[in-house]
Amino acid sequence: MSYKNLAFFDLDGVVANLALWVSETVNVLLRGQDYRGLSDSKTIRKCLRDLRKLGVTSTTPSDFSWSSLHIPESASDEEKKALKKRFRPYRSIVYKIAGQKGFFKELPVMNRWLLDVALSKHPHLCFLTSPIGNHHFSEDGSLVLDEKGQRCAEEKRWWVKNVLGLDNEVIVVPREMKAEIVGQGWLIDDHPKTWREFNAAGKKCYLFPDQTQDVLIRECGYTEAEAYAVLANSHPSSQESTDISQFAR
Numbered sequence: 001m002s003y004k005n006l007a008f009f010d011l012d013g014v015v016a017n018l019a020l021w022v023s024e025t026v027n028v029l030l031r032g033q034d035y036r037g038l039s040d041s042k043t044i045r046k047c048l049r050d051l052r053k054l055g056v057t058s059t060t061p062s063d064f065s066w067s068s069l070h071i072p073e074s075a076s077d078e079e080k081k082a083l084k085k086r087f088r089p090y091r092s093i094v095y096k097i098a099g100q101k102g103f104f105k106e107l108p109v110m111n112r113w114l115l116d117v118a119l120s121k122h123p124h125l126c127f128l129t130s131p132i133g134n135h136h137f138s139e140d141g142s143l144v145l146d147e148k149g150q151r152c153a154e155e156k157r158w159w160v161k162n163v164l165g166l167d168n169e170v171i172v173v174p175r176e177m178k179a180e181i182v183g184q185g186w187l188i189d190d191h192p193k194t195w196r197e198f199n200a201a202g203k204k205c206y207l208f209p210d211q212t213q214d215v216l217i218r219e220c221g222y223t224e225a226e227a228y229a230v231l232a233n234s235h236p237s238s239q240e241s242t243d244i245s246q247f248a249r
């Protein structure tokens, strides 16, 4: 499978603020309140217990970013094991919360300015995003998402159309398939593992947010000074549409 399109944008963690939504939900639960019946879940209750054991009383979006939950390749086996254990409640609670029906439809937008800059140069850019849930390949080799994955894909397409207001294509594939889809194009993605795998395969991936300046310069025609200026003026927190009022209830 290869696409003529050359520009690809990841959704979660680049333009969809999954970490903010998850962190706000976890904070409600950590306060002992319920959110949409989640506190009835055994998995959630175990995660909350594990977080409390770690001394966590509240979380921030950065606790749920891939860069925070990343286990470096260079770590020793012992360090990897310890990190895995420490990250487990964070990772499990993300999957559990994100698995709720309607979750991906509600995510706040982040970095709309960056998307608009890229769209002005690459109007046909595609969104390339991974589903939650499981998948398998049918006999003819085509990808089959499970029920949760299909719902997630539908919700992500709905979100791009109705929240971003865009008709651009949304490709939903497991993370490991991203490099194949991107082909000779480029991707901006917040997952360090994806970035590392693209590099190893000689493909072009920009790690968000660290390499945003490179995207502006190499893919959007900005000069170094323009890219610097635009980044200096973009305050990530004010770029997010933080309509999180429902969590205050």
Ligand SMILES: [Mg+2]
Pocket (backbone or CB within 6 Å): 010, 011, 012, 013, 014, 189, 190, 191
């Ligand atoms: Mg992502």
